[in-house]
Amino acid sequence: MRVLASAPAKIILFGEHSVVYGKPAIAAAIDLRTYVQARFNDNGAIKIEARDIKTPGLTVSFSEDEIYFESDYGKAAEVLSYVRQAIELVRDEADRSRGVTVSITSQIPVGAGLGSSAAVAVATIGAVSKLLGLELSNEEIGRLGHRVELLVQGASSGIDPTVSAIGGFIHYEGGRFERLPFMELPVVVGYTGSSGSTKELVAMVRRTYEEMPEIVEPILTAMGKIVEKARDVLLSDIEDGVRFQKLGRLMNINHGLLDALGVSTKKLSELVYAARTAGALGAKITGAGGGGCMYALAPEKQSEVATAITIAGGTPMITKISREGLRIEEVLP
Ligand SMILES: Nc1ncnc2c1ncn2[C@@H]1O[C@H](COP(=O)(O)OP(=O)(O)OP(=O)(O)O)[C@@H](O)[C@H]1O
Ligand SMILES: C[C@@](O)(CCO)CC(=O)[O-]
Numbered sequence: 001m002r003v004l005a006s007a008p009a010k011i012i013l014f015g016e017h018s019v020v021y022g023k024p025a026i027a028a029a030i031d032l033r034t035y036v037q038a039r040f041n042d043n044g045a046i047k048i049e050a051r052d053i054k055t056p057g058l059t060v061s062f063s064e065d066e067i068y069f070e071s072d073y074g075k076a077a078e079v080l081s082y083v084r085q086a087i088e089l090v091r092d093e094a095d096r097s098r099g100v101t102v103s104i105t106s107q108i109p110v111g112a113g114l115g116s117s118a119a120v121a122v123a124t125i126g127a128v129s130k131l132l133g134l135e136l137s138n139e140e141i142g143r144l145g146h147r148v149e150l151l152v153q154g155a156s157s158g159i160d161p162t163v164s165a166i167g168g169f170i171h172y173e174g175g176r177f178e179r180l181p182f183m184e185l186p187v188v189v190g191y192t193g194s195s196g197s198t199k200e201l202v203a204m205v206r207r208t209y210e211e212m213p214e215i216v217e218p219i220l221t222a223m224g225k226i227v228e229k230a231r232d233v234l235l236s237d238i239e240d241g242v243r244f245q246k247l248g249r250l251m252n253i254n255h256g257l258l259d260a261l262g263v264s265t266k267k268l269s270e271l272v273y274a275a276r277t278a279g280a281l282g283a284k285i286t287g288a289g290g291g292g293c294m295y296a297l298a299p300e301k302q303s304e305v306a307t308a309i310t311i312a313g314g315t316p317m318i319t320k321i322s323r324e325g326l327r328i329e330e331v332l333p
């Protein structure tokens, strides 16, 4: 038997980092996906084939007529830890005796703030649980995905695996989510081309918080207030033009506060300012930062903003919100 599952990337519209401290956040699934195929193998082991993730620490030396390979197995194992933990959690719930092979292909840039870790965990749990005959709802799979992130990262709010599992638009707070009405948002994502590790960025913010709680706490509180205002704007019965203007202002304030926490980079800020100059109503980091992506809200200006992001040295992506979360694509005997 073979099962193919897929799970989407996400953007955090408002509230990354502060959500780790129990404040609310708003996120949406987008139409980039990670695909995971799971099948049984005969040797009782876990085998992972991750084709589009670079193997770190591989050194190749050439001499006269010989080639030597040296690999840092520790680093390679660390990179696959989300997939491995996802498989282990499902085997703990079902059957540890059967060997499982998992093959991954992904459209989501890694470490870019678009939730690649959550998508790979959720798609793996979806495929392996179906293979092992467990009937889990997408919500339950989102909760298991949160456990994977906690085990690997040490800290995670759970918003990324939740939105990847259930899709659409959500308001998330303290482990609970509320679905927001679906709407098309005219957004452009800008990728800096560099990556940041969510585990390290969350730990860095934690250190700053512990050093200066009297300064960082009000920043996190303000971020939570931005999210509540944004939720009111998203739910209110106003004309789209006014709605986008209000959201744009809130995005710009949220970006400034993320910058104050130290998670922006020169390149991210350049893309943010380039997008605003080209007519975006708002632009901010999305996800953990430290590289990765920003997004801009640009009604009727998406192509101008995409061009400005390219000129500033980034890669623009005009994405759509994905209504669907985890999806079982096919089950073959
Ligand atoms: N296609 C993949 N195959 C295997 N592992 C992956 C894949 N994509 C992501 N990962 C795992 O996720 C890690 C990156 O996760 P990280 O949380 O740091 O960034 P992100 O999820 O892309 O961004 P953010 O958390 O800010 O949204 C990689 O180092 C790797 O361990
Ligand atoms: C930085 C963070 O807030 C969002 C990462 O997409 C981490 C988390 O919520 O677990």
Ligand SMILES: [Mg+2]
Pocket: 115, 116, 117, 118, 160, 198
């Ligand atoms: Mg992640």
